[in-house]
Amino acid sequence: MKRHGIALVISAPSGAGKTTLISRLREEFPHFGYSVSCTTRTPRAGECDGKDYHFWTRARFEDQRAAGYFAEWAEVHGNLYGTPLEPLRRMLEQGQDVLFDIDVQGARQLKESLREAVFLFILPPSLSELEKRLHGRGLDSEETIARRLRNACTELREAPWYDYLIVNDDVDAAYARLRAAYVAATLRPLCRPELVRALEQGRLEEER
Structure with missing residues (x-):
């Protein structure tokens, strides 16, 4: 029986452990799809247009943005990045x-453009623990860490509108919660719009 896909949107402050948790989720569920984004930056060595990104001129990107082409977009280091909405809808x-x-x-943009998406926010146990983790990585200067902590405070204020909040106090426990949230999302009526109708019409056993 046909199932509608899930758009699982995960956010977290830098240092909260999001990358580790997402890697584990992808390892257990390798079927997750990948939406090819558009960007105005130049291709790097080995990157292919249409596979890694759709490499566009800034003028084309801005025209498509004005036309409502993107599910979400952002400007990072002077380059524009965006997720095409219609290919994403087709995948789902x-x-x-x-x-x-x-x-x-x-x-926040996806919340408006893709209302059926599921939103999950990864929280650190505390800001002091977040600071400890950022220092422990040994990747950033004190100035960068201070900026990341300021950004974390701003990001945490957005967390209450997400569908699920997961505190990453222990990576195994946090992953179990993330996994449970994903599995629960696949059980929503949206994902199986024909299920009840099939039962009512007595077709469920035949379709199995």
């Missing part, structure tokens, strides 16, 4: 689940 209609690792600004 065909039963393909799509995972978004995205910041709160992009998630």
Whole structure:
């Protein structure tokens, strides 16, 4: 029986452990689809147009943005990035689940353009623990860490409108919660719009 796909949108402050949790989710559920984004930056070595990104001119991107082409878009380091809406909708209609690792600004746009999406926010146990993790990575300067902590405070204020909140106090426990949220999302009536009708018409056993 045909199933409608899930758009799973995950956000978190830097250092909350989002990348680790998403990697585990992809490892267990490798069927997640990938939406090819559009960008105005130049291709890097080995990147292919249409596979890694759709590489567009800024003028084309801005025209398409004005026409409502993107589910979400952002400007990063002077380059524009955007997720095409209609290809994404087609993937979901065909039963393909799509995972978004995205910041709160992009998630807010997806909330408006893709109302059937499921939104999940990864929280650190505390801001002091977040600061400890950022220092522990040994990747950033003190100035960068201070900026990341300021950004985290801003991002945390957006967390209450997400569908699920997961505190990453222990990576195994946090992953169990993430997994449960994803599985629960696949059980929504939206994902199986024909299920009840099939039961009513006595076709469920035949379609199995």
